[in-house]
Amino acid sequence: MKRSSFFSVSLAIAGAAALAVAVTAPASAATPSAATPDTSGVYSVHPIVEKAGLSTSAVTPSLTPAQCLAQTAGRVACQTPDSIRAAYDIPATINGVPAGTGQTVVIVDAFGSPTVQSDLAAFSGAFGLPTPNLTVYYPGGKPTWTGKKTQTGWAEETSLDVQWAHAVAPGANIALVVAANDRGATIDNAIKYAVDNKLGNVLSMSFGEADNLIKSPNANNGQTAQGVKALAQGAAQGMSLFASSGDSGSDNGAGFANYAFPASDLNVTSVGGTNLWAGSGLNQPRETVWGDFANCPLTCAFGVVGETGGAPSLFTSKQGSDVAYNASVYTGVLTYLGFLGGANNGLYFFGGTSAGSPQWAALTADTIQAVGHTVGNVGQQAQSWASKGLLYDVTVGSNTTPTFSGGYSATAGWDRPTGWGTPDVNGIIAALK
Template sequence: MKRSTSVKIALATATAAGLTVSALPAYAASPASSFTYKVTPIAVKSHFGKTPAALPAGPADCLAQTAGEFACQTPHSIRAAYDIPDTINGKAAGTGQTIVIVDAFGSPTAASDLATFSTAFGLPQADLSIYYPGGKPTYNGHDTQPSWAQETSLDIQWAHAVAPGAKIALVVAANDHGASLDNAVKYAVDNKLGNVLSMSYGESENLIHGNNAQQSQVHKTFAKAAAQGMSVFASSADSGSDNGAGYENFSLPAADPLVTAVGGTNLYAGSGLAQPRETVWGDYANCPTNCADGPFGATGGAPSLLTAKQGSDVAYNASVYTGVLTYLGMLGGDNNGFYFFGGTSAGSPQWAGIAADLDQATGSKIGSVSNYARSWARSGMLYDVTEGSNSTPTFSGGYSASTGWDSPTGWGTPNVGAIIDSLTK
């Protein structure tokens, strides 16, 4: 199996039950941006194709069907691994909450991909609204648009998998410039679209360093979100502790102290592999299976060049080899179907879904998860990842997991049931 090469993009628009599209006038301007945010969804086409009946029952079944290479995860296996309840107080997990997902360009098949995914895995159909605060972009499938389209489908599908009762507000920036995406986040916060927000994108700090106006502007937005009790998440990036720069640096917006940065792990739970439950996602140092397709990446996590932050706050499954099954319908013809997806960008929307579940369970806003992570970890409600490293070929001085907090995986991965129990006693 080879990596996905998204060269042909379908231009058809998509509709689905529960979809609301809000084409809005351009939102307020911001300082000129000297950088673009990037997404790095890592997708490998599965051999399960488009047929739900062919999908594996779980990681062990997937591993058997792929000759020991992919221990892929389904919504059921992820919920089992992290003890995420199907229902809370008799209603679908996430009911009464709205998860905000921010991406650029969007996807022409976002809604229909979500509907296909939900049907395949027996989830309720999602209540999806799409907002275009900078005006609706024209999707042409060129340049970085295919990556953003794949990221969009990944984000909304897996937020829905973790919190199937929650509404989803997809806020689509007109392009991937820093100012455009920061304005999309500002729109979501100013209009209080939801109590949780996920950003599965970022830029290496060495490419932002010195752009103080841009960094200051988005920090003000995060401060307003915090004041409103919002839970805000961002992915820690997928190129190790150096982000390809050859020296340690983190990623913005994950580096902002008001954002919960989600690092990545290899999740072995349910696979039958003789491994610890989880290790650091770092294919160059500790690839989890036979890894026949070679290394795909490593979680970010390092001391920030811009803030006092030292790396990830929490973590979640991110390896492609233990990746989540996601449906893509924008590629055209036989390229459409289910893909193995990895990257820390898969963890951010799932942690957002968990926050929605916690808000439902408590009847209040949980706010910043990073404020709780230390105490949750010390009470055994986060799994402490103690093995693996995020070193890369461009920077061997990556960080290793250790007992307690570490840069690649923060305080660890969630036991959601235990967290709910502790918050609702």
Template sequence: MKQKTMMFALAAAAALVAVSAVPAAATTSSSQWNYQVHPIAIRSHFSPGSVSHALPTGPADCLTATDGEFACQTPDSIRAAYNIPAEIDGVPAGTGQTIVIVDAFGSPTVRQDLATFSQAFGLPAAHLNVMYPTGTPTWTGHGTQLGWAQETSLDVQWAHAVAPGATIDLIVAANDHGNTINLAEQYAIDHKLGTVMSMSFGVPEYEVHGNNGQMGQAHKVYVDAQKQGMSVFASSGDDGSDNTAGSANYSYPASDALVTSVGGTNLLYGTDLEKNGLRETVWGDFALCATTCADGPIGATGGAPSLLTAKGGSDVAYNASVYTGVLTYLGFMGADANGFYFFGGTSAGSPQWAGITADVVQAVGHRIGDVSQYAASWSGSGALYDVTVGANSTPTFSGGYSATAGWDRPTGHGTPDVGAIIHALG
């Protein structure tokens, strides 16, 4: 048996624990809660500290290099899996569109890392604007800042991967307080910055309960976005159907009626793991792990009946398992830990759905607004792949929810065939 090629940096291992740990009960007062991110980053052996080591060509190559553990994704493999055009009308997909990405704290190396990522995968140079409407945070690299920096890198790089011609407006909130992030979102709406907006964060609904004022502030942002025809996406969460609450519990703002909620899958397409047309399953490591999963169960997609709204779970879905995760470059981990990481979480799906929506808007020539309103018809026409296997149960709530034919709570109406979506919209 060949030597295992995975390398785990101490900093990366610490980050994994920090950003995927069980959230504690709410410690904020009834007038304030904080948004959370859960990017799952595991150090890969590819290009540690530089781009001098060969990157895998796709998930099959990655499986071979990691002894069957990681079926990692590249921009080319994601485009192939979801039929995402690299160009539209002879120019890079997304040209003429602006993707708004909202994060807290930001990343100290976001521009350099995006340039490294683009060069490594042969993408056009990115058009990135970074804005601090609520004040410029001081980077310490400690606590929750590390997770948010990882999230920022993931969001920006993979929005660019699927919409390489689009401008990215990164809106950085000064902290992760709900009110502060709401104000950052409002800034993007008031200044009419983009056609789509991605929010790869959330708060368990058990922490929102009793603070309808702050949720109302957020909902007003999404009402204003709807008036502009802006498409808004949020990740469904990475702690299964209960958010560690022990009973069904969803995440906000994914549960907002005007936000398209993105659930998570294991993407098996293009590998020997794909059998009998089963290209994707629910991302729920505790119920059905995608690969050898030698590092054990890591997470599960959110998706549950909302306690606060009428939403019953995810609207759509996208690849989210760390074992089928996307390669993302981090340059702020320290000289010995910088490099490409395997990233998972539904927070990878939100910016990519935003990116492909920018592609769709470019192709059809008009904004399309709330994507969830189309999901059922797209599913019926074959423009969404129906995920029917797997569940998002967890050790803290074994009930969970299983995938079924048609809409289900973990994966909504399914994952995209972007070419078919463009055709459906004419």
């Protein structure tokens, strides 16, 4: 799940409602290169980031995808907390208090962000959310911020994770567990810390390593085996565990069906990606598979920036995604970054399945608050929920890549790119009460 190139998008503001967009995009989309074995055991993140050029004072909570689409000359049908709540029927309050109250959403990332607290406050203020309660843990020591190498990508991921967990569960506490680096063993230790201390009932992991880059968890692979053990312990404690399915299609550039860990772990609910067209005003299905290679949407202004993972695991019986959520940058969520400096600070369009994992964790926290008990492994319950109409069935699109024509298409019922579908949160709550 290699991080995408950064394409600059400049938006000029004329009041809070009118936007004009100028896009600088690559001449041609990059084709994934064949993966080579990685013996270092490094987890990677893949936040897909396009600059919106918006100040927090230039947006309103009521900004709709259709308005965003019109204001960006048909390029982006962006999402705000209000539009995501409307699309997935997520309650803003439960029993008269903000949704998620009394719960904690646990997020594991590496390196963290030097401005995570102030960025979350800026995001909350821009979209009218309650004051957040974020606690940051450094079980391996606080890393030194340099902004070099992979740190910027992880900082972007951290911003996305905490802000959108707060957007979906505005009353919940957020426990951000920051690993000192992105080595697999270090991040697995951070997961173990979160599980050993049971910091919350839900845990999100927006990172991964392609199956072909790791040895079988059952072989001589201490790093992955350590992660598997921690995840099994978390599941045994009743925690709901979520991970993103990946952003490089059905093969991660390897040329054959290729999934990723920890999404491939049987104790983890793997979250695939969609294009969310609800509220855009376009004559589209409500949602389609996020698959830019198969069908780059709208004007394809940023080029092909990725597509959802979802394939049979090389090591477990997991066959792909369990559920799905909005992931396309062309229907991307607005997220605030304040560590880039000067005019580079501001709101950005974010995509990637890493956006779906923290939001599924947060909506599960909402559900736990509402029903009064934990719900365990969501992936194992998804088929039952789908049979009751509690998940939207995505049936259009595929995650085929240029390096693997044997990718997978959405079908009625379960499919590898989007699992059993996307949530109707109030419906799930009503069914579980």
